[in-house]
Amino acid sequence: MNLNYQKDELLQSNSSEDELKFLNLLAEKFPSVQAACTEIINLESIMNLPKGTEHFLTDIHGEYETFNHVLRNASGMVRKKIDVVYANTMLEKEKNQLAILIYYPEEKLKLITNEQEDLNQWFSITLRRLIEVARVSADKYTQSKVRKAMPSDFAYVIDELLNEPNAKKEKYFDCIIQSIIDVDRANQFIVAISKFIQRLLIDRLHIIGDIYDRGPFADKVMDVIQDHYSVDIQWGNHDIVWMAAATGIRASIAAVIRLSARYNNLDTLEDAYGINLMPLATFAMKAYEGDPCEAFIPKNTPPENIGSTQIKLTSKMHKAIMVIEMKLAGEIIRRSPEMEMEDRLLLDKINYEKGTVTIDGRELELNDKSFPTIDPKNPYQLTKEETELAEKLRYSFLYCEKLQRHIKTLFSKGSTYLSYNSNLLFHGCIPLDEKGNLKDLTLQGENYKGKALCDQFDLICRRAYFNREHPERTSKDRAYMWYLWSGAYSPLFGKKKMATFERYFLDDKEVQREESNMYYKLRDDSASCCRILEEFGLDPEVSHIINGHVPVKVGKGESPVKADGKLFVIDGGMSKPYQKVTGIAGYTLIYDSYSLILAEHTSFESKRRAILDEVDIVSTRSMIEHATKRIHVGDTHIGANLRQQIQDLNRLLDAYRKGIVKIKSVG
Known part of the structure; x- marks a missing residue:
């Protein structure tokens, strides 16, 4: 009788049968008061950790070797960690070798181990150095997150070695390292911990479009993205x-x-x-x-x-x-x-x-x-x-299985735009009319503009692709999916025409000219950028737009930072055909818990030369913004999700305590 009364009370206080269904489902995962309380404590703790480091790349255009190297060196972050740990205790040549070992452990090990007179001593020194770099790389994450990033074969060993060393444990650490060498697992351990370091330094990867065309190995780029642990694509x-x-x-x-x-x-x-x-x-x-x-x-x-x-x-x-x-x-x-x-x-x-x-x-x-x-x-x-x-x-x-697998990855991890941690990410533009207002476009009888236009194009593409075996069902969708490639008001293209015919068949430069959308004339205007941010529900005081698509002519003095820091264009020419235009070989925008940093990259000759000659991509780093206080997980997109989870768990606790939901475990 009391239970029914409490259930009626819950229903009367803006709850419903759907609420009870939801809470019972949640109870399957957290079957006791203790389990729910433990998770709340865990989530609250995570909210107070520094945010993870995000890396933004764009316009890869099939340049697999450069892209792969930038991921492996974390846009210069690996070398930065080595410099922090060994600023005055290691020769520059040794730092270079350690960095390349972390980037390409399998290949570099074959060369190094053939050159060593006392291989056991080299292993002993190198394992300690890698552990120190790993420790510094992991210092801002929870033990749970760090453990999830660990390679399964060596998770226990790495977990033990990451603990801060002290006099009491020094002999214990030495014993672990020597055991790794004695059982002939040093090579495998070096490979595992190197990949662990790489993973820790990029918490989230954002690819802001144009993976395909121009360069030779878009398929290899897609293989990497397909298997990446935390990536999104615009x-x-x-x-x-x-x-x-x-x-x-x-x-x-x-x-x-x-x-x-x-x-x-x-x-x-x-x-x-x-x-x-x-x-x-x-x-x-x-x-x-x-x-x-x-x-x-x-x-x-x-x-x-x-x-x-x-x-x-x-x-x-x-x-x-x-x-x-x-x-x-x-x-x-x-x-x-x-x-x-x-x-x-x-x-x-x-x-x-x-x-x-x-x-x-x-x-x-x-x-x-x-x-x-x-x-x-x-x-x-x-x-x-x-x-x-x-x-x-x-x-x-x-019916190409590999191509279809890669395209499904673009759909599952991609979209026309993304709003994430106060940043608005899209490849090309938000179409504007000649007066600078959001451009209305009629799609299948309905008018759309701004965010609604991007959302509708996203829906159209998904509908067309997932009905590809029945094209007659989605003929209009298929037409507009094609339109996104070269249409005048496509947010992915952003020009009045694609002058394909003119470039092939005419020598007249005037008719070959492709006039850009008004967006590109107004992207230097702070007020215009603020209006776009507001259209997507973001606070213009703290938010940014991040674009690719149009190469930044750095050699001619153009800056990637536009509109008083409201907009960043980060196409710096990773694609080799564009490097004559940009004067550099790509950008990475890095967003850590303190600042926004733009890394400007020099050209990358080859993986082979990097391994043999220990030649790295030189990345010039410049600070764009520095936070007055450290940004924590609670301040981010993830933090908003965690707050919702905490609210849900508190509702479950309340239901447990009132007896509305049965406790499923005594633990």
Whole structure:
């Protein structure tokens, strides 16, 4: 009777049956008052720890070796920890060797162990040094978090060795280290603790778009991201075109192949993903026989290679797929007038007899007048051979297991934007109109702008991808997924047009110009940035916007810090083709418990040289903001979640004490 009364009382005090269901589910995990109290104490303690260190990277563009090195050296943080521990007690050469050992333990060990006269002594010294670096790297985390980061094989040993040494335990520590050496496990321990240090120094990794295209090993970058313990991705336009290709959108498939040919990276498709390009090669050799395809020679081809058989074939494949892309894009644009992309319909503006094209009322001469697969009367119609080829390629992309696994990672860990710890992360822009207001865009009959527009695009992409086996269900979604690659008001692209046709077929620089969205004209304006932050529910007094997409011309004096510190553009040219523009080789933005730090990287030659010559990426660090007081977990995005968990547990405790929820354990 008393229990029923208390249950009625609970229901009357703004509770419900759903509340009771929730509390009973929570009780499965915390089956006693003691268990709930212990978890509350644990969570409250975590709230008062310093926040973990976040690393922000962008525009990787397939540069696997550079990306991998930046992760392994934690954007210079590993070397910083070594300098803290051994500032005046280790030679610079020894510090370099220890750093490279932590980055590449397996490879470096093979070299070092072959050079040592007294290997046991070297092991003894090195194990102690690694333990000291690990101890400093772990000092701001809970024992629970540190243990979760430990490699399982050596978790107990590392846990013991991380305790602060003292006179009473010195012999005990020495015994553990000697035992590791005696049982011939020193190599394995060095590998394990090195990876443990790497993990501790990056608590959260943010990838702000453009993993794919230009560089040769986007698949390897995706392998790393797929297995990373704590990562999020904000999609870039070069990611979305691959995502759309994996969805089976034929225009996007053609764009992916064209870009791979443009940067001579067809190996990524053929070798890494197993996409069969033989049908394209066969078609291109026949359709463009005798055509030199000079405008389609891959970028950065050495002059001595231009006449090679491989480059000639790649150039023909490049032109063939580009023409197919223009036809398929034309189909989408003509079916979707609401996209307002009619200016991109250029195949019907060509005078095929004169070899000219009319753009914005100007008749311009084409630098390539050979279009053997285009019917001037119906220029967007695929030939029979092109139709068969497009279908074969669609099948290859749809049923490539590795590609689909990587694209699912982009969906599971990615989104159009992310609001995290008072930072707003997105790759390109928030579309603005000519007056600087949030741009309205009509999607499937509804108007969206700002945050709602990004949310709707996110939903559209997910719907299109997860219904890829039934394209007829989501034809409009598929069209807008393609639009995100090159549409005028795509937040991932941010330009009025993608001048693909103009760059290949015209020499006129004016028509090749791609005018940026108003966002890029106003991103230096603090008030505009504050309005965008407010649109996404963030406090502009303490929040920032973090972008990639547009390389920062550091060599010409451009700063990555915009709008009085409200906005950071951190595309510093990790992609090698852009390093001539930026003058550097990438940025990492680092957000620790005290400050925001921008690390500016020099170019990375190769992993091989790093291991052999102990050459590191030199990172110049500059402070952007320094907190007046240390930032704790309770001040962060995670802290907000922990507070909610504490509230839920307090509700469970109250229910236990009133007898509304049965205690499931006496412990």
